Amino acid sequence: MAYTLEEFCQDCRTALTADNGPGGREAVRGKVEQLLANPDFVSQNLGADAALGVHTLYKDEDLEFVVLAHVNDKGSSSPPHDHGNSWAVYGQASEYTDMSEYRRLDDGEGDGEAKLEQIKSYRLTPGKAGLYDVRAIHAINYPENARFVRVTGRELELEPRLKFDMLANKASYIESQGVE
Numbered sequence: 202m203a204y205t206l207e208e209f210c211q212d213c214r215t216a217l218t219a220d221n222g223p224g225g226r227e228a229v230r231g232k233v234e235q236l237l238a239n240p241d242f243v244s245q246n247l248g249a250d251a252a253l254g255v256h257t258l259y260k261d262e263d264l265e266f267v268v269l270a271h272v273n274d275k276g277s278s279s280p281p282h283d284h285g286n287s288w289a290v291y292g293q294a295s296e297y298t299d300m301s302e303y304r305r306l307d308d309g310e311g312d313g314e315a316k317l318e319q320i321k322s323y324r325l326t327p328g329k330a331g332l333y334d335v336r337a338i339h340a341i342n343y344p345e346n347a348r349f350v351r352v353t354g355r356e357l358e359l360e361p362r363l364k365f366d367m368l369a370n371k372a373s374y375i376e377s378q379g380v381e
Contacts, residue, residue, distance in 0.1 A: 203239040206246075210259045210268065213352070217264050226288050226332055229266075229352055233292035233330040237350065246270045247294040247348040258350075265355040271348060278342035281317055281367065282375065284333065285360035289353045292330035296347035299324050300331055303338040303365070315372035317365055325349070338365065 209232055216228035236242055245251070246258060251272045259268040281303045291298060302321040309315055317338065325331055333339050335354075343349075362375045 203241055204235050205239070206236065206242060206258060206268070209233075209236045210261070213266060213268075214261060214264060217266065221264075223334060226290070226334060226354075230290045230292075230330045230332040233290050233350055233352060234328060237292050237294055237328050237330070243294050247272055247350070251348070260356070267353050267356055269351045269353070271351060273343065273347050274345060276342075276344040276347065279340050279364075281338050281340045281365040283336050283338050283363050284353065284357055285362040286335055287354040287357060287360045287362075288335050288337070289333045289351055290330055291325060291333070291341070292350040292352075293325040293327050294348040294350060295327055296344050297324050297326050298341050298343040298347060298349060301340045301342075302333075303340070305338060309372070312363060312372045312374055314370055315363075315365055316370050317367055338363075 212232050213229050216232070217225040219225060220228070247270055251270070253272050253274050256270045256272070257267060258270055281301070291300070300323055301319055303317040304320050306316040306318055307314060363372045364375050365372050
């Protein structure tokens with residue numbers, strides 16, 4: 202029997218209740234890959250007939266994690282950014298997402314002057330998921346028709362997050378405009 206969204210959400214609750222740190226988040230990453238192996242889930246939520254945009258599939262009222270479907274028709278990229286005190290797992294359903302990870306070289310934590318160094322670059326392909334822990338700086342780049350699941354530790358519009366301008370060596374807070 203195929204792994205369902207309901208089973209996935211319960212498994213995430215169990216993992217994050219047992220370990221609300223890196224171990225629980227890594228368990229969620231593995232469960233995202235298991236969920237993406239269900240062709241019915243992918244077709245229904247991320248397939249050719251799925252509505253375009255970002256859709257909330259589940260929000261846990263107690264633990265606050267959110268499961269989102271990103272159904273994109275156009276390609277896009279982001280500047281390096283973090284998710285503040287939240288974490289995120291990206292799981293690829295179609296096409297790919299090129300991920301880059303960065304380390305902050307200055308002593309700062311907030312906005313203002315900020316120097317970054319790219320430390321890792323790789324491609325998420327269908328069925329694969331990546332974990333970006335609290336304050337992990339990363340950038341994404343995906344082509345048209347890329348679709349992915351993203352699980353966040355909480356609603357990101359509630360979380361102060363930073364984006365980085367590498368040419369100007371500056372960090373600034375992201376102004377929330379709904380789900381990102």
